[in-house]
Amino acid sequence: MIDLLEELERDHLNMAALLRVLERQVELFRRGQSPDYEIIEAIVAYFLDYPDLIHHPKEDILARRLVAKHGAAASVLAGLPEQHTELGRLTRSFAEVLTKVLDQVELERNRFVHAAEDFIEAQRHHMEMEGQHFFPLVRHELTPDDLTDAALETLEREDPLFGHRAQPRFEALRRMVLEAETG
Ligand SMILES: [Fe+2]
Numbered sequence: 130m131i132d133l134l135e136e137l138e139r140d141h142l143n144m145a146a147l148l149r150v151l152e153r154q155v156e157l158f159r160r161g162q163s164p165d166y167e168i169i170e171a172i173v174a175y176f177l178d179y180p181d182l183i184h185h186p187k188e189d190i191l192a193r194r195l196v197a198k199h200g201a202a203a204s205v206l207a208g209l210p211e212q213h214t215e216l217g218r219l220t221r222s223f224a225e226v227l228t229k230v231l232d233q234v235e236l237e238r239n240r241f242v243h244a245a246e247d248f249i250e251a252q253r254h255h256m257e258m259e260g261q262h263f264f265p266l267v268r269h270e271l272t273p274d275d276l277t278d279a280a281l282e283t284l285e286r287e288d289p290l291f292g293h294r295a296q297p298r299f300e301a302l303r304r305m306v307l308e309a310e311t312g
Pocket residue numbers: 141184185188256259
């Protein structure tokens with residue numbers, strides 16, 4: 130149980146580090162300099178992969194369990210799965226804008242900046258909410274019995290970027306995150 134929570138919290142730290150890298154790249158773009166598009170693409174690809182396919186579904190299972198067990202106390206979490214769906218939608222729309230930029234489709238510069246800012250802001254705001262309201266409930270209210278769940282087991286898969294080894298498509302991004310985080 131604690132392991133699962135630690136894993137979810139570690140995912141958040143990883144995502145927060147990625148958002149800082151993305152923010153710096155978007156700032157370069159805003160100033161008219163050349164960002165590293167491959168890095169931006171890899172960040173978006175990661176969010177569409179591990180957070181959307183593994184991290185959020187795990188949280189959805191825990192949130193539903195908390196609501197079932199504690200009703201009113203956990204009602205703040207009733208909308209969590211929908212928030213995850215909305216985050217996925219936002220990530221895909223940022224990916225679409227990025228594809229247009231990469232395909233050199235005529236696009237207002239501001240549209241890319243705004244899509245990136247919306248994405249960063251929504252991800253941060255969401256993780257902050259979870260850190261304040263969701264994780265403490267998981268920590269205090271759920272027992273190991275609540276988490277012997279086949280659905281959770283089917284979601285066990287190594288993180289393709291921050292796992293034991295980064296997949297080749299994420300190697301450059303992993304190096305950049307490490308460099309950024311160690312200064
Ligand atoms: Fe989360």
